[in-house]
Amino acid sequence: MKHLLSAGDLSRDEAVRVLDTAAQMAATQAREIKKLPTLRGRTVVNLFFEDSTRTRISFETAAKRLSADVINFSAKGSSVSKGESLKDTALTLQAMGADAVVIRHHASGAPHTLARSGWTQGAVVNAGDGTHQHPTQALLDAFTMRRHLVGDGGRADVAGRDLGGVRVAIVGDVLHSRVARSNVQLLHTLGAEVTLVAPPTLVPVGVGSWPARVSYDLDSMLADGPDAVMMLRVQRERMSTSGGGFFPSPLEYTRSYGLDARRIGLLPEHAIVMHPGPMNRGLEISADAADSDRAVIVEQVSNGVAVRMAVLYLLLAGETTNVKVDGK
Amino acid sequence: MSSGTAVPADGTPTGAARTEPAPAAPDATVVLGPPEISRALTRIAHEILERNRGGSRLVLLGIPTRGLPLAHRLAARLADVEPGLDAAALVGSLDVTMHRDDLAHHPTRAIGATDLPAAGIDGKVVVLVDDVLFSGRTIRAALDAISDLGRPAAVQLAALVDRGHRELPIRADYVGKNLPTSTSERVRVLLEETDGRDAVLIEGAR
Numbered sequence: 001m002k003h004l005l006s007a008g009d010l011s012r013d014e015a016v017r018v019l020d021t022a023a024q025m026a027a028t029q030a031r032e033i034k035k036l037p038t039l040r041g042r043t044v045v046n047l048f049f050e051d052s053t054r055t056r057i058s059f060e061t062a063a064k065r066l067s068a069d070v071i072n073f074s075a076k077g078s079s080v081s082k083g084e085s086l087k088d089t090a091l092t093l094q095a096m097g098a099d100a101v102v103i104r105h106h107a108s109g110a111p112h113t114l115a116r117s118g119w120t121q122g123a124v125v126n127a128g129d130g131t132h133q134h135p136t137q138a139l140l141d142a143f144t145m146r147r148h149l150v151g152d153g154g155r156a157d158v159a160g161r162d163l164g165g166v167r168v169a170i171v172g173d174v175l176h177s178r179v180a181r182s183n184v185q186l187l188h189t190l191g192a193e194v195t196l197v198a199p200p201t202l203v204p205v206g207v208g209s210w211p212a213r214v215s216y217d218l219d220s221m222l223a224d225g226p227d228a229v230m231m232l233r234v235q236r237e238r239m240s241t242s243g244g245g246f247f248p249s250p251l252e253y254t255r256s257y258g259l260d261a262r263r264i265g266l267l268p269e270h271a272i273v274m275h276p277g278p279m280n281r282g283l284e285i286s287a288d289a290a291d292s293d294r295a296v297i298v299e300q301v302s303n304g305v306a307v308r309m310a311v312l313y314l315l316l317a318g319e320t321t322n323v324k325v326d327g328k
Numbered sequence: 329m330s331s332g333t334a335v336p337a338d339g340t341p342t343g344a345a346r347t348e349p350a351p352a353a354p355d356a357t358v359v360l361g362p363p364e365i366s367r368a369l370t371r372i373a374h375e376i377l378e379r380n381r382g383g384s385r386l387v388l389l390g391i392p393t394r395g396l397p398l399a400h401r402l403a404a405r406l407a408d409v410e411p412g413l414d415a416a417a418l419v420g421s422l423d424v425t426m427h428r429d430d431l432a433h434h435p436t437r438a439i440g441a442t443d444l445p446a447a448g449i450d451g452k453v454v455v456l457v458d459d460v461l462f463s464g465r466t467i468r469a470a471l472d473a474i475s476d477l478g479r480p481a482a483v484q485l486a487a488l489v490d491r492g493h494r495e496l497p498i499r500a501d502y503v504g505k506n507l508p509t510s511t512s513e514r515v516r517v518l519l520e521e522t523d524g525r526d527a528v529l530i531e532g533a534r
Binding site for chain 1: 423426427431432433434435436437438439440441442472476477
């Protein structure tokens with residue numbers, strides 16, 4: 001593995017390896033001294049062209065816990081606002097000796113361009129590009145599901161296991177969601193069954209080719225007994241007006257597709273509720289659903305650090321193969 | 329792994345399966361067989377108890393892959409001699425991968441589990457257990473890992489085989505067998521738990 005650009009690039013074995021490594025990383029994060037010397041002397045650049053709180057902080061924490069040097073770069077307040085291109089920004093970072101570039105960009109495919117262009121020799125990690133991919137989010141979601149739903153919840157017994165037979169409902173704004181795209185691919189690779197639940201207007205064109213079923217009715221899907229329900233954020237910044245013509249009104253969306261206490265009551269005993277954050281409380285998820293004991297939303301955040309530590313470890317710790325830019 | 333032998337280089341997930349059966353090289357010489365290994369461990373167990381005046385403060389930390397089964401065997405022998413000891417509560421595993429100084433020179437290694445006994449290691453006498461003591465770099469990594477986990481009263485080192493060629497000022501307190509080797513030779517330790525049989529082999533001897 002040289003870059004992490006798309007959840008679809010991971011084979012089952014590679015994905016399980018990331019999850020197993022993340023489990024060991026998570027164990028180190030329970031210690032009093034959380035810092036490890038593993039990536040001492042390596043430099044990780046967080047290149048963020050789009051706003052983000054948890055992903056950037058999560059990557060920064062992960063890199064620092066492994067003793068890498070972290071340089072944070074956000075487009076706001078940088079030369080990008082003077083019109084600098086991605087290429088020149090990348091060449092600057094290369095000149096500064098970045099071993100890994102964690103990139104978030106509003107344009108789908110920007111990380112791919114960066115990885116294949118030869119502008120930087122470091123590993124490229126996609127931290128979310130447009131409406132395309134967010135592979136580390138999918139990995140941390142899979143990690144969270146494996147912890148709760150596979151084996152008896154112990155850490156050691158799930159090593160080497162995938163998500164075979166786990167049933168997952170992904171609910172909400174699938175159209176604009178890179179989280180949904182990455183999760184569908186990764187969960188399918190790991191053997192889980194995915195059902196997308198969304199109003200017809202928020203289902204992307206071409207969904208028929210995805211390895212997932214589609215449903216328009218949340219209540220019947222929940223009554224069907226999924227093991228995990230993943231609520232997606234309604235991305236109103238990517239819609240023009242309040243509902244953007246995608247749904248009549250926020251209230252109507254909430255009635256049909258919002259998760260509330262009543263709908264949680266429909267779920268089986270063991271099912272977990274997930275959300276990639278940031279949440280629109282009162283829109284796609286009610287406050288009592290978000291704070292219920294079924295919700296693992298806060299745990300997803302701490303698992304995110306462990307998963308990103310694992311990704312950085314697997315990309316950076318081994319033999320330096322930076323000579324060739326292409327090829328995993 | 330100081331021997332340069334035992335860790336699966338391709339990063340097979342530890343704990344998922346036994347290490348692949350070691351194909352014995354045609355020129356391998358068996359240096360220790362099952363009875364010798366058993367006797368060496370019994371002697372080391374007695375030495376540990378003698379040196380530390382009993383086993384009340386002991387913790388045995390095995391370094392994966394093959395240090396861990398050795399630590400379990402030592403603990404069982406300690407418990408045989410000192411009836412008050414609980415063998416299972418003595419043993420932990422200490423993965424040193426993330427503290428190694430040679431990560432950049434090898435393909436990415438799989439990270440093993442670190443599990444400390446419930447009582448922790450603060451104020452205890454920690455006996456590190458490894459199969460082969462070679463350059464000493466694994467032990468240096470282990471000492472760093474220990475200092476992140478707590479502050480033991482003392483750290484001692486037990487190795488089944490000491491093959492020499494130290495690159496750091498490190499020595500073992502308990503040695504099963506001193507094995508003079510040349511650097512071109514490979515020393516392999518095979519254990520029932522990981523490889524299906526007990527043996528210490530030297531390969532590449534001319």
